Amino acid sequence: MMEDIVTVFPAVTILRNEPLAHYTHTKTGGPADFLAFPTNIQETKSLLAYANQEKLPVTVVGNASNLIVRDGGIRGLVMILTKMNHITTDGQTVTAESGAALIEATKVAQAHSLTGFEFAAGIPGSVGGAIFMNAGAYGGEISEVAISAEVLTPEGEIRTLNQKELDFGYRHSSVQDYHDIILTATFALTPGDGKAIQAKMDDLNARRAAKQPLDLPSCGSVFKRPKGHYTGQLIQEAGLQGLKWGGAQVSTKHAGFIVNIDHATATDYLELIHHIQAVILKEDNVQLETEVRIIGEEPTAK
Ligand SMILES: Cc1cc2nc3c(=O)[nH]c(=O)nc-3n(C[C@H](O)[C@H](O)[C@H](O)COP(=O)(O)OP(=O)(O)OC[C@H]3O[C@@H](n4cnc5c(N)ncnc54)[C@H](O)[C@@H]3O)c2cc1C
Incomplete structure (x- = not known):
């Protein structure tokens, strides 16, 4: 069947x-x-x-x-959904299909001299993933610009959720609870100066490139920021930076990232994540929660 x-x-x-x-x-x-x-x-x-x-x-x-x-x-x-990727603008709003790259949406905003979206210029997700995660960087967050999202419910109905219904929190949106499929999202921005917007995007991207291991495969920050601590600092102070586990390694450039340096498997990643969580719990009494979403089945034993 x-x-x-x-x-x-x-x-x-x-x-x-x-x-x-x-x-x-x-x-x-x-x-x-x-x-x-x-x-x-x-x-x-x-x-x-x-x-x-x-x-x-x-x-x-x-x-x-x-x-x-x-x-x-x-x-x-x-x-x-990355082939579903149209982006349109209407006055001060940008509407994108969920598979559009968030980076492309920020470029469209800049091209129309709309400010407010610069923070997302280097986040390598899709618009749907960014709504799902309430992605954020450099003091900005999707929740500050997203005004609505069109979703497909698990039963197949199309609904429009307003900002309140999206119930954004730190790396959280209601879509995570209801298993909706995000189809489009609309962002409200403010008229600004195109050149200044571009300069800010360039600056944030340069800061990102200086701090993050962008030359190696990774999933960005593995863990959410625990209250009162910086994840990277906890990992560094525990002596875990640079630790290799199979083909995965705690990045030597940014301790909050795990990079794939030599044909890592998902099992390498997950074992390393569990090891880091166990060490930080023991040493600092802090429970690190994963930001990265972990899905799928365990491999069957051979
Ligand atoms: C180098 C690097 C840097 C990063 N920097 C940042 C950063 O600065 N800030 C930040 O917040 N994140 C950052 N990230 C993480 C990531 O880019 C964001 O979380 C992004 O929002 C994820 O989008 P995605 O399309 O890749 O989602 P995916 O990884 O494809 O999916 C993530 C989750 O969203 C769900 N999802 C995706 N699309 C939809 C949809 N249309 N409808 C319903 N559910 C959906 C998936 O089911 C999954 O559970 C970084 C990642 C990397 C690799």
Whole structure:
């Protein structure tokens, strides 16, 4: 029965048993049974309806920059939305389909001399992933600019959520609780000076490049910032910076990142994460919570 999905949607690219390591920013992760790349809202809606009818579990992925997929992979249907990526502007708002790169949305804002989005100029996620995570950097956060998002509920209904309903918190939005699929998001910005906006974006990107290991695969900050502490500092002070675990390593440039230096597996990443959490709990009595989303199945023992 499941085999049918590829033939039911001839216009959509759907790959069978496709390694997600080809798509994740950590370059790790097991296979998806079916990996689909819808190009518009109607295709996404139809794929969800079909999956519901066939009782296939559905997982949605954006740019896979905040994701660890366990080495056993993901059963059912995975949809990567990055081909659904139109961005439009209307006066002081930017509306983007959820698969659009957040970085592209900030470029569109700059091109229209709209300010307020500069903080996101270097966040390598999609618009959907940024809403889901309430992504933020350099004192700015998606919650400050997002005014609404159009979502597809698990039952297949399209709804528009306003800012209040999105219930943003630190790296949290209501989408995490209700398993909606974000289709579009609208951001309200302010008229500004195009050159000044570009200069700010360039400055933030230079600061990012100076501090972060952007030349190596990673998922950004692995852990949320615990109250009253800096994660990187805790990890450094515990002597864990530079620690290698299989092909993964606590970045020597930024202790809050774990980089893939030598064909790491998701298991290497997860074991290293657990080790760091155990050491920091023992030494500092601080429970580090992961910011990175961990999904998929454990590998089966061989
Ligand atoms: C080098 C580097 C630097 C980074 N810097 C920052 C930073 O400064 N600030 C910051 O906040 N983050 C940062 N990140 C993390 C990441 O870019 C953000 O969390 C981003 O918002 C994730 O978007 P994504 O599209 O990659 O999401 P994914 O990794 O694809 O998915 C993350 C979660 O969102 C869900 N999701 C994605 N799209 C949708 C959708 N359309 N509908 C419903 N659910 C969806 C997924 O199911 C998953 O649970 C960084 C990552 C890297 C690799």
